[in-house]
Amino acid sequence: MEENVPAPKRSEFNKGAWTAEEDRKLAEVIAVHGARRWRTIANIAGLNRCGKSCRLRWMNYLRPNIKRGNITDQEEDLILRLHKLLGNRWSLIAGRLPGRTDNEIKNYWNSHLSKKVNQNEKQSGGSARQGCKTQKRLAENANEEAREENTCAGCEDPNIGFDVDEFFDFSNEDTRNLEWVSRFLQVDEGFN
DNA sequence: AACAACCTCAACCGCATCAGA
DNA sequence: GTCTGATGCGGTTGAGGTTGT
Structure with missing residues (x-):
């Protein structure tokens, strides 16, 4: 099911700010498949993003237990x-x-x-x-x-x-x- | 109100390292 | 030992917001 989805060429990847919809898709796929094989995750989620971008988004924003703002x-x-x-x-x-x-x-x-x-x-x-x-x-x-x-x-x-x-x-x-x-x-x- | 200057932060890029074939 | 893809890291960029004039 998953890896048959052809990955877009590098230049065709979406760039810039993530939408709430993209966040939701990414989080859903990671919940099922775990936070690894980022390129595959991007494909499965149907995100037109490179694996690196997905990893960064997860690590810096979507990951649970992240504290935001207000550095004590x-x-x-x-x-x-x-x-x-x-x-x-x-x-x-x-x-x-x-x-x-x-x-x-x-x-x-x-x-x-x-x-x-x-x-x-x-x-x-x-x-x-x-x-x-x-x-x-x-x-x-x-x-x-x-x-x-x-x-x-x-x-x-x-x-x-x-x-x-x-x-x-x-x-x-x-x-x-x-x-x-x-x-x-x-x-x-x-x-x- | 309009504009410029400055600030913040999410995201991208290039490179190094790791791991598996 | 070598190759290749995946992952992680640090530097940098740029959009959007805020402040000053």
């Missing part, structure tokens, strides 16, 4: 701290903020936080460089750790007194998370 002060603080640690690793940052998407965080950063950070750096005489080295190091670690779980990132550096599992297990304990991030930032500041 606590979330903002966490974003700032995680960005300092990880750089533009939006998906990693989003993974620590339940219900938030990488796209939303990226947009929020670009429209709100980047300005804030720039202002702060100007005021404080700009210690951006200092953070840079650590940020790169941490981003690299984060990538490796994401792949090879169960290794100890802190083991290499005796100054870093935290557990890597804790690093990636933010669960929902926001307060605790902020605590270790603070701890890490203290280590970071003592790095130079």
Whole structure:
């Protein structure tokens, strides 16, 4: 039934804003077939969209449990701290903020936080460089750790007194998370 | 009221990586 | 080991809304 539907050529795909009808069709098909094989899903749903577009729509808008708007002060603080640690690793940052998407965080950063950070750096005489080295190091670690779980990132550096599992297990304990991030930032500041 | 400038955010694009044949 | 399609990510764009003049 499903894969006999000929896929449109790339140039024939619909672009631009999604309609409520398209959303409904997409959600229906995903409910039955699951959120994978996006090209097939697009075909089954009869959407004149590419698979990528369907995936993005689902991930950023239709997926259940998505929080929309109103980033709280606590979330903002966490974003700032995680960005300092990880750089533009939006998906990693989003993974620590339940219900938030990488796209939303990226947009929020670009429209709100980047300005804030720039202002702060100007005021404080700009210690951006200092953070840079650590940020790169941490981003690299984060990538490796994401792949090879169960290794100890802190083991290499005796100054870093935290557990890597804790690093990636933010669960929902926001307060605790902020605590270790603070701890890490203290280590970071003592790095130079 | 009219227009320009600015802001926000959904969506697209290109590239990298992964997984299966 | 190689090829190919699927998936994921980060950067960028552009439409629509808001604010300022």
